[in-house]
Amino acid sequence: MIRRDWKRLRAASLVEALRLCKAYAQERSNLSVERIADRMGVTHDSLYKWLATGRLPANLIPPYEHACGCHYVSEWLAASAGRMVVAMPTGKKADxxxxxxxxxxxxxxxxxxxxxxxxxxxxxxxxxxxxxxxxxxxxxxxxxxxxxxxxxxxxxxx
Known part of the structure; x- marks a missing residue:
């Protein structure tokens, strides 16, 4: 299996963003679709359907990204609107x-x-x-x- 550079990956479509989130959760946290769906409070059948069609309801995007531990969907939504997302940094003294x-x-x-x-x-x-x-x-x-x-x-x- 090829290790991905998750920090540099950018999705080209909503479906790809949803699938990248799922792949990230599987690789980094060993989460199955069933476990992601359980953390979101939805059925795994619904989540499989949304992943296949890209029609995840907007109010479920934050719980999905929280369950997966990444933000590819939000980043794609911003980029598709011509916006750039910069992660909020946490500070430390620079040397x-x-x-x-x-x-x-x-x-x-x-x-x-x-x-x-x-x-x-x-x-x-x-x-x-x-x-x-x-x-x-x-x-x-x-x-x-x-x-x-x-x-x-x-x-x-x-």
Whole structure:
């Protein structure tokens, strides 16, 4: 069985997003469709039907993703509406290595973007988009840290 890079996977359709969630739950948590359906509070027959047709009711998307432990459906819905999803980062103090990684990631994304606009036919658009998305996620992480500085969280003694 081929190990997937779950962080970089993006669904091309709603049915594929539903199936990616199911595959993620099976691989990462060893959950069957029956166990996912039980966690959602629906019958496994209904879930099989929704997975086959892609007609999962909208109010069941959050429970389905929660049961599976991933968000491919929500990400696909946002992307199909022309929106980008950036995961809410959790903060930690950045060190010099983090700053170097941020700078080198930006340089790489900028180089790929420059190559793309120079000759789109000779570049891989999905690699360029992935590099840009990864850089924006890193920037969002640091933006969240800076914003959290103004509203410090409670620190409890251990």
């Amino acid at each position: 010099a290595a983090d700053m170097v990684q941020l700078n080198s990631g930006f340089a790489q994304a900028l180089q790929l973007l420059t190559n793309f606009y120079a000759d789109p036919a000779r570049t891989d658009a999905s690699v360029t988009a992935a590099a840009l998305r990864e850089h924006m996620e890193r920037v969002a992480y640091h933006e969240r840290n800076v914003a959290a500085y103004a509203q410090p969280q409670l620190e409890f003694d251990a």
